[in-house]
Amino acid sequence: MTVDAAVLHDALSGLIRDVPDFPEVGVVFKDISPLLADHDGFTTVVEALASSGRDEKGVVDVDKVVGIEARGFILAAPVALALGVGFVPVRKAGKLPGPTHRQSYLLEYGEATLEVHQDAFREGDRVLVIDDVLATGGTVDATMRLVTRGGGVVSAVAVLIELGFLSGREKLGDCRLSALTTT
Secondary structure: OOOOHHHHHHHHHHHOEEEEOOOOOOOEEEEOHHHHHOHHHHHHHHHHHHHHHEOOOOOEOOOEEEEEOOHHHHHHHHHHHHHOOEEEEEEEOOOOOOOEEEEEEEEOOEEEEEEEEOOOOOOOOEEEEEEEEEOOOHHHHHHHHHHHHOOOEEEEEEEEEEOHHHOHHHHHOOOEEEEEEEO
């Protein structure tokens, strides 16, 4: 399904608010709560993100959708349903039971570790990685490393918002990236 660019622009510009100095002074948090509460806006965003998991003919070309904790989960799960494929959560350290792969990374205001179950992917699974915001690229890069370590192949990354001034795109190499809006 193709998403009308004007409808997408209206949903993004009217339903995402900036919250200054959260979670730390100097950081401008992108609050997507109003977007999630708006059925039409949320549906439009899910459809737009799902297009990154389809080829130019509209055929699904991924086997799994990965959502990065926490807001990436909210976006990735309905994208996986829209594509008819499985959803895999990438979580903060210590949140998943059983054996996991771990990857530490730097983010714009600290350091963190992500984990994924060791059995989340079959060898060669094509994976679409979804997150809410691409900032410095550390979180997405760490997730891509986890997918690869688990036997998957990252086909594309799709984000709701790219903070272009932080140059996170550069950490993704030649991976196909789709950002619904860039600030």
